[in-house]
Amino acid sequence: MDAVLRGFREKGLSYLIVGPFAIVLAFPFYVMVITAFKQQRDFYDLSHTPYWFHKGPTLSNARFLFNETQYTTWLRNTAIIGVVVVLITLVLAVPAGYALARLSGKLGQSVGVGIFLTYLVPPTLLFLPLFSVITQLDRQTSSLLHFHLRGSIWSLVLVYPSFTVPFATWLLMGFFKTIPRELEDAALIDGASRLGTLVRIVFPISVPGILTVVIFSFSLVVNEFVYAFTFISASAHRTLSTGVYTDLIRGDLPQWGAIMVASLIPSIPLALLYNTFLDRFIAGFTGGAFR
Amino acid sequence: MEALAAARPRGRRWTNVLERPSVLASVLISPAVVFILALVGGPLALAVYLSFTNAIGGSLHGKWIGLGNFRHEWTNPAFKDAVWHTFLFTVISQAVVLVVAGLLAHALLKKFPGKWLLRFLILLPWAAPLPLSLMGWTWIFDTTYSIINWTLQHLHLASTVSPPQWLAQPRLAMGSVIAVHAWRIIPFATVIFLAGLASIPKEVDDAAAIDGATGFRKFWSVSLPLQLPIATVALLFGIVFTATDMAVVYILTNGGPPPSNATEMVTTWAYKTGIESGSLGAGAAISLFLLPVLAVVAIGMLIFARRAEVT
Numbered sequence: 277m278d279a280v281l282r283g284f285r286e287k288g289l290s291y292l293i294v295g296p297f298a299i300v301l302a303f304p305f306y307v308m309v310i311t312a313f314k315q316q317r318d319f320y321d322l323s324h325t326p327y328w329f330h331k332g333p334t335l336s337n338a339r340f341l342f343n344e345t346q347y348t349t350w351l352r353n354t355a356i357i358g359v360v361v362v363l364i365t366l367v368l369a370v371p372a373g374y375a376l377a378r379l380s381g382k383l384g385q386s387v388g389v390g391i392f393l394t395y396l397v398p399p400t401l402l403f404l405p406l407f408s409v410i411t412q413l414d415r416q417t418s419s420l421l422h423f424h425l426r427g428s429i430w431s432l433v434l435v436y437p438s439f440t441v442p443f444a445t446w447l448l449m450g451f452f453k454t455i456p457r458e459l460e461d462a463a464l465i466d467g468a469s470r471l472g473t474l475v476r477i478v479f480p481i482s483v484p485g486i487l488t489v490v491i492f493s494f495s496l497v498v499n500e501f502v503y504a505f506t507f508i509s510a511s512a513h514r515t516l517s518t519g520v521y522t523d524l525i526r527g528d529l530p531q532w533g534a535i536m537v538a539s540l541i542p543s544i545p546l547a548l549l550y551n552t553f554l555d556r557f558i559a560g561f562t563g564g565a566f567r
Numbered sequence: 568m569e570a571l572a573a574a575r576p577r578g579r580r581w582t583n584v585l586e587r588p589s590v591l592a593s594v595l596i597s598p599a600v601v602f603i604l605a606l607v608g609g610p611l612a613l614a615v616y617l618s619f620t621n622a623i624g625g626s627l628h629g630k631w632i633g634l635g636n637f638r639h640e641w642t643n644p645a646f647k648d649a650v651w652h653t654f655l656f657t658v659i660s661q662a663v664v665l666v667v668a669g670l671l672a673h674a675l676l677k678k679f680p681g682k683w684l685l686r687f688l689i690l691l692p693w694a695a696p697l698p699l700s701l702m703g704w705t706w707i708f709d710t711t712y713s714i715i716n717w718t719l720q721h722l723h724l725a726s727t728v729s730p731p732q733w734l735a736q737p738r739l740a741m742g743s744v745i746a747v748h749a750w751r752i753i754p755f756a757t758v759i760f761l762a763g764l765a766s767i768p769k770e771v772d773d774a775a776a777i778d779g780a781t782g783f784r785k786f787w788s789v790s791l792p793l794q795l796p797i798a799t800v801a802l803l804f805g806i807v808f809t810a811t812d813m814a815v816v817y818i819l820t821n822g823g824p825p826p827s828n829a830t831e832m833v834t835t836w837a838y839k840t841g842i843e844s845g846s847l848g849a850g851a852a853i854s855l856f857l858l859p860v861l862a863v864v865a866i867g868m869l870i871f872a873r874r875a876e877v878t
Contacts, residue, residue, distance in 0.1 A: 293670055305691055396861055396868075400838075404837070408613070470591055546696060
């Protein structure tokens with residue numbers, strides 16, 4: 277009886293702590309959702325509560341966003357950059373992560389930690405020299421290939437792996453460490469080559485880990501602001517992270533409803549994926565260091 | 568092993584070399600290492616070089632001026648303000664994060680109905696792309712239609728004639744960017760804390776119970792020391808993410824409000840100097856002032872990651 281009471285009290289305490297914080301942390305998203313579907317006259321009307329609809333909900337904000345702005349272009353640009361960067365990241369990070377987890381000795385451990393530490397070097401430290409590098413490369417590409425690197429999404433494709441590769445290598449190293457060595461040993465004894473073992477045994481059972489890396493690397497790309505803001509100035513080449521801000525907020529009259537729709541469309545699926553893969557992410561993230 | 572390899576037919580020598588773990592390891596690791604050296608190491612070295620020159624935007628070299636940029640910034644009031652603001656921004660937001668994330672992690676450790684939903688809501692600020700969720704905050708802090716002001720006014724806590732200008736009054740602007748950044752980091756710190764708490768073996772709890780340690784005493788002498796290494800790692804990450812962030816401040820206040828520029832940070836000041844004013848060398852010098860922070864954090868990580876390994 278005592279235990280039951282204590283259980284109740286502990287649960288109640290959990291709700292008391294988690295509940296209010298959950299409301300505060302999610303509050304901006306509630307405001308965004310409700311503003312996204314409000315008529316303009318409604319959210320500029322201060323005589324009624326802003327927490328709910330006064331006039332009926334509307335899709336006019338979404339219609340405006342898709343018809344009157346370059347939103348679909350930004351979505352497409354972000355998707356292209358994301359996919360290519362993720363592919364580059366996997367090609368470089370999967371082999372490196374595996375080798376660091378399995379094949380290398382003490383030296384490998386230090387290399388692993390070194391790669392991880394480069395993840396700490398922020399874009400705000402590197403964007404100035406990289407801006408110059410891109411500008412110089414731009415001169416080459418424009419005279420040789422008639423293609424402007426600076427201002428194109430490919431400048432971001434070139435630069436983004438600088439933070440996704442260290443991050444992904446570290447995560448994958450953690451994942452590969454959790455795969456039992458015996459599986460590989462068995463295949464090796466059966467006469468498979470090491471490379472063959474890697475491709476046929478290790479990679480297939482690492483799919484959940486690799487999927488986690490795909491999602492989190494993609495999310496890092498969508499989150500990136502500094503490079504995208506510095507390297508690209510034309511609306512048609514912008515990504516989501518800068519396009520919504522520069523074109524819709526800084527424009528003459530911010531279309532708040534459309535801005536909220538624009539922000540929510542990528543946020544909702546990403547947040548759901550993030551939540552689904554979070555436990556794996558934590559295992560990999562801390563597993564590299566704490567095992 | 569080598570004799571065996573040599574005895575095999577010639578055509579398979581290449582694959583045999585790949586059978587040696589050390590060779591295979593270097594083949595697998597080097598592309599990533601070369602790539603990182605080129606895209607992180609190279610630019611970092613270039614930033615150091617540029618900071619000693621008077622290079623202008625878009626060029627890769629300039630006239631060597633030694634410590635000129637550093638000396639100039641060191642005596643520049645705008646730069647000193649930026650360093651002070653960055654310090655406040657980082658320390659206050661991370662203090663808030665530690666307290667809230669600590670509370671949340673302990674509360675989320677227990678099982679209760681609806682936990683999945685609450686955890687999802689708590690995670691949202693970290694899971695949604697920051698530059699996009701900042702659009703929501705810009706609207707929430709709007710000068711005329713702020714939902715916060717509407718609420719405060721209806722509770723008679725704010726004046727209707729001159730309501731608070733969250734991003735346009737120096738102190739409020741600083742408070743707002745600190746709050747938004749804490750909001751952003753809390754979910755991350757919470758999940759890292761949670762992982763640390765979950766990794767404490769059940770036996771420790773049982774042993775503490777047998778020894779009669781409960782409540783605060785147990786927390787202070789058992790849970791806290793065991794949790795400390797991973798909590799420190801979370802804090803160190805939080806420091807890096809905050810001190811080097813530009814998106815929150817740039818999008819919300821752009822370093823303003825003028826003329827005091829109460830939220831100008833090292834990062835936004837480097838951006839304005841290096842890109843907007845085109846003084847690349849000076850901008851590089853400013854951003855390099857972030858390096859000591861990174862160095863301290865990196866050393867801290869190495870120490871605490873090793874200690875966490877023991878637990």
